[in-house]
Structures are given as C-alpha cells and as structure tokens.
Amino acid sequence: KQEVTQIPAALSVPEGENLVLNCSFTDSAIYNLQWFRQDPGKGLTSLLLIQSSQREQTSGRLNASLDKSSGRSTLYIAASQPGDSATYLCAVRGYSTLTFGKGTMLLVSP
Amino acid sequence: GAGVSQSPSNKVTEKGKDVELRCDPISGHTALYWYRQRLGQGLEFLIYFQGNSAPDKSGLPSDRFSAERTGESVSTLTIQRTQQEDSAVYLCASSLVGGAGSGYTFGSGTRLTVV
Numbered sequence: 001k002q003e004v005t006q007i008p009a010a011l012s013v014p015e016g017e018n019l020v021l022n023c024s025f026t027d028s029a030i031y032n033l034q035w036f037r038q039d040p041g042k043g044l045t046s047l048l049l050i051q052s053s054q055r056e057q058t059s060g061r062l063n064a065s066l067d068k069s070s071g072r073s074t075l076y077i078a079a080s081q082p083g084d085s086a087t088y089l090c091a092v093r094g095y096s097t098l099t100f101g102k103g104t105m106l107l108v109s110p
Numbered sequence: 111g112a113g114v115s116q117s118p119s120n121k122v123t124e125k126g127k128d129v130e131l132r133c134d135p136i137s138g139h140t141a142l143y144w145y146r147q148r149l150g151q152g153l154e155f156l157i158y159f160q161g162n163s164a165p166d167k168s169g170l171p172s173d174r175f176s177a178e179r180t181g182e183s184v185s186t187l188t189i190q191r192t193q194q195e196d197s198a199v200y201l202c203a204s205s206l207v208g209g210a211g212s213g214y215t216f217g218s219g220t221r222l223t224v225v
Contacts, residue, residue, distance in 0.1 A: 102151075
C-alpha cells in the first residue's frame with residue numbers, strides 16, 4: 001500500500017525567503033506526482049504535475065523535482081510571498097490510486 | 111464545463127437523514143474520484159470510477175455510503191442515515207485518462223454538516 005509523507009507538517013517563514021517542501025513515498029511504481037495547494041475552506045488547486053519519466057517541472061516561482069527511485073519529491077518556492085500561505089499537498093498516482101500526503105501548512109508573514 | 115462542479119456547496123442535515131452529493135466532471139474525463147476531508151485532517155479516499163469498469167469501492171467507510179456514475183457523466187455520492195462523524199468536506203476530482211499522464215482537477219467540494 002502506497003504511503004506518502006510530507007515534511008515539515010508546518011512551516012512559518014518571513015516574506016522573501018526561499019523554501020523547500022518535502023514529499024516521500026514508499027512505492028516507486030507511480031505514473032506521476034502532483035503538487036496541490038489548498039486554501040482554508042477551499043478545494044484543491046493543482047500547481048505542478050511531474051510524470052514518472054520527468055525529473056522536474058517549473059511554473060513561475062515554483063519548481064518541483066522528482067526522484068522516483070528514491071521515492072522523493074521536493075517543491076521549491078522562490079521569494080515567498082504572504083499570498084503563498086496555504087496548505088501544500090503532494091499526491092502520488094498509481095494504477096488506480098491517487099494517494100495524498102497530509103500536507104505542509106505554510107505561513108508567510110509580511 | 112471548464113472545471114469540476116460540485117453541488118451543493120454546503121449541506122446541513124439532521125442525523126439519520128439521507129443526503130446526496132453531486133459531481134459534474136470535466137467533459138470527456140473518464141476517471142473520477144471521491145475523497146473525504148474531515149476538519150484538520152488529510153484527504154481520505156472513498157471511491158474511484160474509470161470509464162465503464164467496475165468502480166474501486168475499497169475506501170467507502172461503511173455500507174451507508176454508495177456512489178454511482180453512468181459512463182463518463184455525473185457522479186452522485188449518497189450517504190444514508192447520516193451520522194455526526196460523516197461531517198466533512200467531500201471532494202470530487204476527475205482526470206482525462208485512467209492511466210498514466212494526466213493530472214487531476216478537483217472541485218470546490220461539498221461541506222456536509224450533520225447536526
């Protein structure tokens with residue numbers, strides 16, 4: 001059974017810092033990995049999708065990497081802003097499963 | 111449509127009543143998931159539909175929960191004889207294909223409160 005772990009569970013940083021969120025998974029037989037953002041009381045917004053054959057994806061200030069063999073992904077956020085405050089979720093896709101980590105709650109203070 | 115649509119957005123029901131939650135996936139998306147998120151908790155898988163294949167119901171917590179989907183269209187999640195522990199946000203997601211390649215798009219969820 002796939003298990004996804006996200007570290008840290010919570011992170012508080014001042015505006016402008018670069019930061020890294022970590023995601024690890026136990027079964028490397030995945031199709032892809034997706035990072036989501038969830039604002040309080042809202043649904044999930046997709047940030048980045050990395051196919052199993054890819055090493056990284058970039059969108060604006062966000063960069064996600066994938067090392068499938070070691071079961072790890074990182075989400076790098078450059079020059080953080082207060083608007084980045086949210087919970088970040090990592091989800092790993094197997095054949096018929098989409099397994100989520102518990103998320104990292106990020107707070108960026110002005 | 112442009113996104114995954116869920117209705118109602120909020121539902122308050124009395125303990126013991128039945129509720130029906132609706133998900134309209136993106137047109138043409140063959141794969142559809144239902145998840146539950148209790149307050150302060152992670153996403154809990156409930157059920158997965160892929161085209162006309164038999165659904166993966168392994169996440170349904172009890173026989174009070176059931177879901178239907180006809181082909182690649184609307185899905186409904188039904189909770190019978192609701193209990194207070196059913197209070198949660200119910201999220202639906204759809205994807206273009208069931209196998210590799212596509213990411214999932216989530217709806218905004220239905221917040222269910224059982225009083």
